[in-house]
Amino acid sequence: MPSAPPRFKQERVGRQPPDRKKSAHARGYGKRWQKFRKVIILEHIKENGPVCGCGCGERIITGFPRHPDNAEIDHIKAVYGPDDPLFWKEGNHQVLRKSCHSLKTVAEDGGFGHTHPSWIPKPISPVTIVCGAPGSGKNTHVENNKRPYDKVIDLDECFKIVCGQHGHRAQRQHLSGALRVRNKMLAQLSEEAHSHVWFIVGAPTEAERTWWADLLSADVIVMDTDITTCLGRVDAQRTDAVHRYFSEKSRTWRGSC
Ligand SMILES: [Zn+2]
Numbered sequence: 368m369p370s371a372p373p374r375f376k377q378e379r380v381g382r383q384p385p386d387r388k389k390s391a392h393a394r395g396y397g398k399r400w401q402k403f404r405k406v407i408i409l410e411h412i413k414e415n416g417p418v419c420g421c422g423c424g425e426r427i428i429t430g431f432p433r434h435p436d437n438a439e440i441d442h443i444k445a446v447y448g449p450d451d452p453l454f455w456k457e458g459n460h461q462v463l464r465k466s467c468h469s470l471k472t473v474a475e476d477g478g479f480g481h482t483h484p485s486w487i488p489k490p491i492s493p494v495t496i497v498c499g500a501p502g503s504g505k506n507t508h509v510e511n512n513k514r515p516y517d518k519v520i521d522l523d524e525c526f527k528i529v530c531g532q533h534g535h536r537a538q539r540q541h542l543s544g545a546l547r548v549r550n551k552m553l554a555q556l557s558e559e560a561h562s563h564v565w566f567i568v569g570a571p572t573e574a575e576r577t578w579w580a581d582l583l584s585a586d587v588i589v590m591d592t593d594i595t596t597c598l599g600r601v602d603a604q605r606t607d608a609v610h611r612y613f614s615e616k617s618r619t620w621r622g623s624c
Contacts, residue, residue, distance in 0.1 A: 395449025403455070404440050411462040420461040421471070427464050439468040447483075451574040452618075481546045487582060490556030492518075493563055494583045498570040499590030500612040501605050502597035508590060509565045518559075521567040525549045535605060553583070571615040 408429055411420065419425045420441070430436025441463045446454045453459050463471065497505045509519055522545055523534025529544035530537050537545070556564060566583065570576045580587050597609045 395454055407440055407460050408438050408462050419464040419467050421463050421467045423464070423467055425464055425467075427462060437465040439463055439465050441468050441471060447572075447574040447578045450577065451572075481543055481550070483578065484550045484553065485582065487550065487553050488557035489584055490553075490564060491558070492556060492561040494556070494566055494585035495563065496566045496568060496570070496576070496579050496583065496585045496587045497590065498568060498576055498579075498587060499592060500569065500571070500594070500597045500616075501608045502600035503590035503592035504600075505567045505590050508588065509567060513565055514562060516561070517563040517565060518556075518561040519565045519567070520549060520552050522546065522549050523567075525552070535602065556583075569612055571612050572618075 408427075412427075412429070417427050417429070419427055427438040428436045429438050439462070441461050442453065443459050443461055444453050446459075448454065497508055499505050506521070509521075513519060521534075525545040525548040526532055526534040526537040526541055528548050530541040532538075532541075534545065553566070566579075566585065568579060570579055576587050576589070579585065594609065594613050597612075598606055601609055
């Protein structure tokens with residue numbers, strides 16, 4: 368474990384409503400987006416004709432310059448917000464009819480919504496989020512720094528409640544159950560007072576860490592342990608998870624933190 372992991376003070380946002388209630392501009396859908404949207408739609412029509420990108424065969428109506436329309440830009444891979452490198456990334460957009468786009472969003476919220484529960488109310492106690500790869504020393508850091516009555520929330524421990532096995536050994540089929548338990552624990556923080564809460568989560572990208580920090584009004588600690596050290600610490604069946612973490616991390620590496 369590195370002796371002094373970098374600590375990022377996140378601005379406390381108090382009882383600010385969740386992201387989706389921010390203005391269109393704050394969510395990244397301002398003027399720049401409107402221009403971008405038009406380019407994407409025109410390119411789509413040039414290549415495919417005025418049809419929905421989902422394959423339903425229905426017509427899209429663009430409405431340019433300012434008539435009502437039903438064409439929407441979908442992020443193929445879900446994004447955390449305008450700071451997410453995937454937000455503007457070439458190839459991560461498709462043009463869908465409004466109704467097909469809503470259907471896709473609802474379907475995604477079943478999966479993405481479990482791992483990223485934006486509905487969780489603000490905790491009333493101070494929260495520190497400890498991020499990093501498997502084997503990076505997240506648990507050790509929490510063990511060394513928590514006080515006797517602090518609350519620790521760790522998905523791996525939630526697996527025990529669901530199937531009796533720690534997350535490192537549990538079958539993946541129990542993941543959604545474990546996520547439900549974890550999300551319930553996170554939601555209860557809006558009513559339960561604790562001296563301090565430690566929340567352990569991988570969160571390889573800065574965008575994801577910022578998303579969690581905003582959601583929980585929390586400080587973030589990143590265990591910036593190198594891949595060789597991490598691999599040396601985990602069991603054979605978890606080496607894939609280490610590699611996944613580092614490839615996610617490098618995908619969006621921008622030289623900061
Ligand atoms: Zn469609």
